[in-house]
Amino acid sequence: MIKVAIIGASGYTGGELVRLLLNHPNVEITEITSRKYDGIPIHKVHPHIRDSGLIFKDKKASKLNADIAFTATPHGASMHIVPELINEGMKVIDLSGDYRFKDTAVYEKWYDMEHISDLKAVYGLPEIYRKDIKNANLIANPGCFPTGAILATYPLIKEDLVERVIIDSKTGVSGAGISPTEATHYPTIADNVNPYKISSHRHMAEIQQELNGFKNVKVSFTPHLVPVIRGIQTTSHSILKDENIKSDDLKKLYEKTYKNEPFIKLLDNDETPHLSSVRGSNYAHIGGYEIDDTGRVIMLSAIDNLVKGASGQAIHNMNIMENFKEDEGLKYIGLNP
Incomplete structure (x- = not known):
């Protein structure tokens, strides 16, 4: 069993991470963070997630109790948070665009902001980079x-x-x-x-x-x-x-x-x-x-x-990193009609 923190859990991708991870047999969600909703139960923001006992907290990275952190934060915010998480010994899966580019100059051109972190991430597309993902401590989840x-x-x-x-x-x-x-x-x-x-x-x-x-x-x-x-x-x-x-x-x-x-x-x-x-x-x-x-x-x-394009793929990356079955917590087929 691993402990997981979701930073920026009030958005759609954060809500999807919670929805999927609540059914993952090898995961305990120990922290969900939000500055705006500090102290608010999760169902007040994500009304479909009830009886989980999860409450948003405005908490510094150094105070989180987790083995893996998902950063579902806006572009530009992750680069300020991720280095502290890594320094605290956590593995990180970042769902923003901050670590997707090999050349930070490309990031700065397209995102119109200065890139301040020198950390290097593995691009988290499992179908192509599975071997690299397995040994990584920082994953850049694809767009x-x-x-x-x-x-x-x-x-x-x-x-x-x-x-x-x-x-x-x-x-x-x-x-x-x-x-x-x-x-x-x-x-x-x-x-x-x-x-x-x-x-x-x-x-x-x-x-x-x-x-x-x-x-x-x-x-x-x-x-x-x-x-x-x-x-x-x-x-x-x-x-x-x-x-x-x-x-x-x-x-x-x-x-x-x-x-x-x-x-x-x-x-x-x-x-x-x-x-x-x-x-x-x-x-x-x-x-x-x-x-x-x-x-x-x-x-x-x-x-x-929101799933293969974001949170589900992030969990797939986590499963590979932690040597879980790759489809663990993700065995849902589509909703048709």
Whole structure:
């Protein structure tokens, strides 16, 4: 049994961490922190989490009673908290963007703030970096868009089949966080598909970094906000270098790449991924494998942005770090309809 602290537990990702970890047989949640809700029972903020006995506390990192800390804190805040946690001997899984970039100058460009920490983290995408995750004491949990985009495209890049990738993603409103804004106001979202930061979303740099780590590939990315609560549907368009590649070849490649992955579900050729099929789960559904007459490969993925795109993936990382069964605490299938 390990002791776990969740720092910044009042947001959506913090609430998902609590929901999932309460059912983990090897975990005791000892601390949930929040400055704003200090002394408030968790169900007053997350009304679905009742009878847990958990109460928010405004507590310094040095005072936490935990073996592992999840930092579900805003970008820019984690870099001030994580070094103290590491110094206290805790392992840390950071759900912000503060430690995802190999080059801090890239972070500073896209997040428009100075990076003050010199700690290095392992990028926490288990399907690719499992061995590194196992021995790490600091994990940078991937962004939600990059998770769906990388998983849909990685086999193509790994085998050097394409040199150009265009990512089109549709995301639910929960990706914007728990605090309401003008952009996420119901009348703005309902009956609309709203592209935003159409060529300048910060997750493009993260996708580019990871895919470029395997082969030299150019990446373009545009997100769209759609009137659903959870989920990211990604369509990846890639131009093949070899016109002799066939759809069946792609299916076999993806099966080979992901054959032992507990949370990757590859769909048949006559199926497409649906958000409702993964809602509430840590699964990524991947399909497509189609090639049009111009040599364009179309691959599709669907994930729950709060689970596989955030908290569930963080728990998957914890399971690997602690040598637990990888699916422990994550054995939920999607909620459909």
